[in-house]
Amino acid sequence: MQRRLAADVVGYSRLMGYDESGTLVRLKALLDDYIRPTIKQSKGRIFKLMGDGLLAEFPSVVEAVQCALNMQQRLATQDSDLDDGQRIRLRIGVNLGDVLVDGADIYGDGVNIAARLEGLAEPGGICISNAAFDAVEGKLDLDFDDLGTKEVKNIARPIRVYRLRVGPTAGQAAAGRTSGAPALPDKPSIAVLPFDNMSGDPDQEYFADGVVEALTAALSRIRSFFVIARNSAFTYKGKATNVRSIGADLGVAYVLEGSVQRAGNRVRITVQLIETEGGAHIWADKYDGSLDDIFDLQDRITEQVAGAMQPSLRLAEVERARRKPPEDLNAYDYAMRALRHVWTLEKEEAAKALDLLEKAIEIDPRYPLALALAGWCHAQRSVYNWVEDTGAARAKSLEYAERAAELSSDDPLILTVLGTVHTFSRNHGAARVMLERAVALDPNAAWAWSRLGWLATYSDRPDEAQANFDKALRLSPVDPMNFNNYVGLGSAFQVAEQDNEAADMFLRALNERPNALWIYRNLSAALIGAGREEEARNSFEKLMAAYPNFRIRDFKEAMVFTPRVLDRISAQLEELGAVE
Helix, strand or coil: CEEEEEEEECCHHHHHHHCHHHHHHHHHHHHHHHHHHHHHHCCCEEEEEECCEEEEEECCHHHHHHHHHHHHHHHCCCCCCCCHHHCCCEEEEEEEECCEEECCEEECHHHHHHHHHHHHCCCCCEEEEHHHHHHHCCCCCCCEEEEEEECCCCCCCCEEEEEECCCHHHHHHHHHHHHCCCCCCCCCEEEECCCEECCCCHHHHHHHHHHHHHHHHHHHCCCCCEECCHHHHHHHCCCCCCHHHHHHHHCCCEEEEEEEEEECCEEEEEEEEEECCCCCEEEEEEEEEEHHHHHHHHHHHHHHHHHHHCCCCCHHHHHCCCCCCCCCHHHHHHHHHHHHHHCCCCHHHHHHHHHHHHHHHHHCCCCHHHHHHHHHHHHHHHHCCCCCCHHHHHHHHHHHHHHHHHHCCCCHHHHHHHHHHHHHCCCHHHHHHHHHHHHHHCCCCHHHHHHHHHHHHHCCCHHHHHHHHHHHHHHCCCCCCHHHHHHHHHHHHHHCCCHHHHHHHHHHHHHHCCCCCCHHHHHHHHHHHCCCHHHHHHHHHHHHHHCCCCCHHHHHHHCCCCHHHHHHHHHHHHHCCCCC
């Protein structure tokens, strides 16, 4: 009988997204300076390290629980100078059970239950199994709460769970962390997590991602659902899923997990809907078919999820979730491969996406999704000064977007692309029609709300812009593209002539995406407007290093602010040495 301690880092993906290198340095220091010595002091040993957690064994339950308590009490006082959302916190589970030994590794139900227990713990908290509770009861002066029996993933029988009261200091730290979590919406809320690729072929990873993309888009178009955007859900790709922490981080009541296995022309999709608060499985099923039936399979899964979450949902509402399939599945494959490059808003990545999308369009010239995404990539070239002839890039983006809209006039993504390129073409009336139709069809379309924010910014309506950007951030709280929402908020402050607030928001965006060098155009101007001259000079140097041929007229050509705002920003850039 071995005593197991399992621990994971709360909000690991969020911390890495905020500051990857800094988080890794802090985690390594924490491991080397405190966690390893504390475990060793309790006569334990770490036998497995993962990116966001660890497993350790101890000679007795008493030592395992005492070690867990020591770690949590110490961590409660760590990083006191950081915001709650940036502080490193652990969840810990302790179990007593049989294990299998294979060389230096240990596995079996004893290990698995410890891992599931930490998933049930609160941030800064400790959960132990009934077996561990029986072994420690009366031997330590500690208080426990009986949480009853819980069903957990991959464990055949329910387990009884006890929560250790870790004291007022740690309790306050946990409360501080959870108080910042999004509140559950007043409608069924769900995140579709990345599906596992079970095909044994790493090149088929994009196929599994494509299934999730389609399901997310389909569910998003059901107006009575609150659906987390695809980009936020994909931050959990490749991570061990802890549905309770994901539910807290994203503010959703349900997650959809699954796997895709593709062999030749056959495909099997396995899905399970899980309630995040207690980890209860609402339903699970598998769907087999040929690749020719892939869209019918996706529609069937959508109907099942809708029925499980809201039984009164009419089949007609699910019908709206259908997306037009391409005429050739090979074109679909190319589009799915392009997706991860499209949303980075970086020059080289957009070029990779365009190469794949042009192959898709060559195969199927009437594929709306590929045309729309290609239009967005060309739009990026124009607005971020990636090409000298921004007018030609803007015209190309409009051509692609209009072709997509002619073929699929009720797809929110396509309407959002068309609204965006109309914005860049200064056709603000047409842009508003397209974007408002997109959010009417899909109220959960985070990117459409973001583009409405940009449209309001360019139209001199900063208050409306801020509300729309806030909406986009709520719908997709851990979206890798959120740096662009922060740029939008900064631009809204700039329009309102609040340069100091604008500069801080641009700096926040750059902290999240340092490679988005085009941000220095706005940042330099905002800093000089705020009287932060030294910072402004440093920012302008970085701008000129990234864009050696930068001219004010290039900025005016690329950006679509009103003349008042353009003239003001241009004068600030001229003050820093930019030439007309």
